[in-house]
Amino acid sequence: MVDAHRTFVIVGGGLAGAKAAETLRSEGFTGRVILIGDERDRPYERPPLSKAFLAGEADRESVFVHEPGWYAAADVELHLGQPAVALDPAARSVRLGDGTRIHYDKLLLATGAEPRRLEMPGTDLAGVHHLRRLAHAERLRGTLAALGREHGRLVIAGAGWIGLEVAAAARGYGAEVTVVEPAPGPLHSVVGPELGAVFADLHREHGVEFRFGAGLTEIGGRGGMVEYVRTDDGEELSAQQVLAAIGAAPRTALAESAGLDLAGGTGGIAVDAELRTSDPHIHAAGDTASVAHPVLGRPLRVEHWANALNSGPAAARAMLGEEVRYDRVPYFFSDQYDVGLEYSGYAPPGSYDQVVCRGDIGKREFVAFWLRGDRVLAGLNVNVWDVVAPVQALIRAGTPVDPEALGDPGVPLETLTAPVAEA
Incomplete structure (x- = not known):
């Protein structure tokens, strides 16, 4: 079929969807490109929402993927503020909330994820926040500034990346911060107990209080406003604002109702290395896609910026019939106070048997490696730059790596990568 007579529809107005649309045009596709987003804003990037924008270091316009006129210039049709509510694979059509039906020849699901909600009394009080969308970040930014002026307290449920980044932003405004986390330390599922203390100490030095091994059971207040939270060990903590930072769930309702295969352990929509779903006319990318990863040898769903940045274009090329093998090593970055870091790979608790560090952990200038036997599963560089390529x-x-050489800063990382034997 000639491109000019084909319609490619993208459901999802985030980074993955926007970059997919851009790639379709840059690869020469001349048919219709329709991008559907349930927010009224054009596609934007999410990292600034917990980093520079939230901290007041970047303006609103800086978060958007493209300039306002780019979509018209690229002939990308935007349907914003109108969610897709139903998908009919047999008819190859998407139905919007207003009843409009849009036919597609190829469809990309880039529906992202939604923040997990706290389930306890008091979540309906004013002052309970989630952070996923630009509107959330705008509201929270104003809230943190007000807390700082009034020396008020923010309680954060969750000591993952979002929780810690918001804690750093809040302290920058002068707000008091307490983080409540059921695990024994921050980032426990990512960096484990070996390095969690590094980040706990960093935040304590900046005035953040922690309650590890505890979870929230109640948010209380009077007059519709938050005044305190209660933990499962009986402690009552003063709070004027509460942030739920307990993770996100992939938005799979469209796929599920259409009968597409879902991933079991990781959640999300099951896709192959070409980001194709169980329907050959439908692809998925970004936070919602669980990829049969050809390098890691397991299904993997990644909720980070680099995955959206790279999987959207990869899916677009696959939709065009190009050869695609999505095998990117998972990557993310974070900025907290004067510490910047980059993490590559995948090493959940139980998957590794040793952690090797090179550099100075005390000065927070080091690279850490998670190993299973003598093979590197993941690496974290903290205030050490230009090492992502050799780490990945x-x-x-x-291939086998000598742990002693891996931990020696005098041994260039590039010299440790043995060539992969050809099959």
């Missing part, structure tokens, strides 16, 4: 090469190669 070690992960991708999957």
